[in-house]
Amino acid sequence: MQLPVGIILAGGRARRMGGLDKAFLTLGDKFLVEHVIERIEGQVAGLAISANGDPDRFMEFGLPVLSDSVSGQPGPLAGVLAGLDWAHRVGAQHVVSTAADTPFFPLDLVERLERAAHRAKTPIALAATQEGGRTTRHPTFGIWPVTLRHDLRSALEGGLRKVTLWTDSHGAATTAFDDHTVFNINTPEDLTQAEAML
Numbered sequence: 001m002q003l004p005v006g007i008i009l010a011g012g013r014a015r016r017m018g019g020l021d022k023a024f025l026t027l028g029d030k031f032l033v034e035h036v037i038e039r040i041e042g043q044v045a046g047l048a049i050s051a052n053g054d055p056d057r058f059m060e061f062g063l064p065v066l067s068d069s070v071s072g073q074p075g076p077l078a079g080v081l082a083g084l085d086w087a088h089r090v091g092a093q094h095v096v097s098t099a100a101d102t103p104f105f106p107l108d109l110v111e112r113l114e115r116a117a118h119r120a121k122t123p124i125a126l127a128a129t130q131e132g133g134r135t136t137r138h139p140t141f142g143i144w145p146v147t148l149r150h151d152l153r154s155a156l157e158g159g160l161r162k163v164t165l166w167t168d169s170h171g172a173a174t175t176a177f178d179d180h181t182v183f184n185i186n187t188p189e190d191l192t193q194a195e196a197m198l
Helices: 032-043 055-061 076-090 108-120 146-157 163-168 188-197
Strands: 003-011 047-050 094-099 125-130 132-145 173-176
Touching: 003 032, 003 076, 003 125, 032 047, 032 055, 032 094, 032 108, 032 188, 047 076, 076 094, 076 132, 076 163, 108 125, 108 173, 132 146, 132 163, 132 173, 146 173
Parallel strands: 003 047, 003 094, 125 173
Antiparallel strands: 094 132, 125 132
């Protein structure tokens, strides 16, 4: 498989953080988004950030900044779509997504997602955690084929917002990760916990 490109999803509204731009919260001596860039950039052939608002706030990282092409801030699937459109323009076949507030995902994220999709013979694979026999999917971590970008655009324009409704329609596979690796920072308490984990 051709090495995928990566998309960092940084378009959330951060309501539980009082509307702060979570990408620029400080963890240790770096912004959250810097931790994410460092973990993903060696796993992909190219990298972009999906974010609405002023793209210049990300200028120091030297990465393309992609805004939603579907109106109404429809959520993370719009960021995935922006990544798929960009991937098409640069000649990539797949996009791997992660979120700007998830600083601990594994350095073999891409390999594990690719392996899960290949093993299950499905176009999409998502990260998941398991507890007590229950599987919880974490769809901000996924591998997505560029060939589905038109299907995704139609779904979003038709009003679909829930990520797993769309991924289920394509038989998405999952691969298990430890809880701490998919930990995302939504609240001030989460940031305190992340400092301890760091």
